[in-house]
Amino acid sequence: MFDYHALAPELILGVTLLAVLAVDLVLPDRLKYLAGVTALVGMVAAVFPLLTMAFCDSIAGCVDGGTRSMFGGSYVVDDFALVLKALFLVSGVVSLLLSVGYLESDDYYQGEFYFLILASVTGAVVMASARDLITIFIGLELVSAPAFLLAGWRKGDLRGNEASLKFFLTGVLATAVMLFGMSLVYGLTGEITFAGIASQSAALDLGPEPAFVMGVVFVLIGFAFKVSAVPFHFWAPDTYQGAPIPVAAYLSVGSKAAGFVGLLVICYQAFAAVPEVWGPILWILAAASMTVGNLGALKQTNIVRLLGYSSIAHGGFILVPFAMAASYDSVGLSDAFFGSITYLLIYAFMNLGAFAVVIVGAAKAKSGEIADWAGMARYAPATAGLLAMFFFALAGIPPLAGWFAKFVMFRSVIGVFESGWAIAIAVIAAVNAVIALYYYARIVKSVYMDDVPIAVPQAEAAAIRTAPSLVLAIAITAAVVVVVGFFPQVLAFFGEAARGF
């Protein structure tokens, strides 16, 4: 019998997609937010089958299939996939909460917005389980294509147009390069499932074959574009700045995490036999992303753009454990998965929270320029306090969650691998952690210590009320950031699940 339980999250999301379109069609303009509520309910509902699958043992009548493999191994639901699907759904829920209040202040097509963001989350959920070239390609396109449109949401805004076109052209170019690589990999191995590619490339000893190396490199370049790893990062800060802030929040967390998942799965499953090809590439990507991202962030004057560069740098940190794992045994590999996935989970909450506070602050100061945010603590103490909290969390200051992410990242490199290259990348990461603290602390200092610019009407700004959905989003992310900081074992439990990959 077909395992509908394993496919339930995707089915629920698919039905919700149609429901959002239908609800949007029949509602009058002032009730359009109900389309957002429908999307929200769908995403929350899709979490339940994940929970029943994860805790199948303790539920009466649940058939525990362990790792659920479908469609001839093309679609696999294991613990790793469950954790990541939950991450994508939660980041989708938070992004929707951010956008509900934000969109109502504009007069735009709300229903379509919710539909597109839900479609993108569905793509990410599919990617977590994809174990063949076609499925992962469709999943990646389903993540990206709605995101191109979301980035250009403000149709009359020239910056929004530019953000959208830059994102689209680089995204499609990356897809074309990746597909060319996939076609070469298929041609040389004759397989499209990851397991088949791995066994064939080992059996035929394709490691030294130039065409196969080219295919692997092209596939990596495609994914590097999606996760905005240096030197394929140029679109990211531009797109984040031009897009509506909730979309930038989603792109920097949901869509980026989907890219990472694709990259890691394809490296460790499909190309498991040729780690000598992609291992050094990941090392360079990690080192370059950290350094260029942080140095770029130093001189930014726009806060969203700064978060764009900081997310590039965090992408580098996420890749650090993998940069060395290629040349190591299965113990090191499981530690690397633990380090990267834990970092990814914590980063998602910190960054969504930071973007949520930026939305509040930008509404109060009527500007995204850091200079206009000076002295915000005088007229909006709560916003300033939360800003300080999320930025220090991103910088990795205990007791906020960021320290644990950095800790597991360093531990999985230094503790496991004994080579010069491991020490080198750990030193690069440590230097970058210090650089990052400088630009995060600079903003917090400005918000607390500098004088308020004359142009900012303080009394008016203090009176601006924050939408309840935004407050809820901030509450969720702040709670996670604080609780995980004090009790890291809560999240480490989810990271452990990824070890079984």
Next chain:
Amino acid sequence: MIVNQFLVLAALLFSIGIYGVLVRRNAVLVLLSIELMLTAVNINLVAFGQYLQDALVSGQVFALFVITVAAAEVGIGLAIVILIFRNRSSANVDELDLLKW
């Protein structure tokens, strides 16, 4: 069956596509250059699929997916280009320089 001539053709098309993306200034022509690259992918996939005598015809199926997704993407791309043309009366990618550094 010899597969080489198809691979050479695909590699040439792919290179012409990359050249077009880097050199062309009109957004529509950049888009068409990317389509050339995707066509190269399809030639590769179908040629390999035929050459390997794959029982599941994975290559040809993959090519069908690529064609479908490419069509959808061109739809999105042209929508964005039309939007930009309406707002700035130009589709020249060099003039998009509001956001930098």
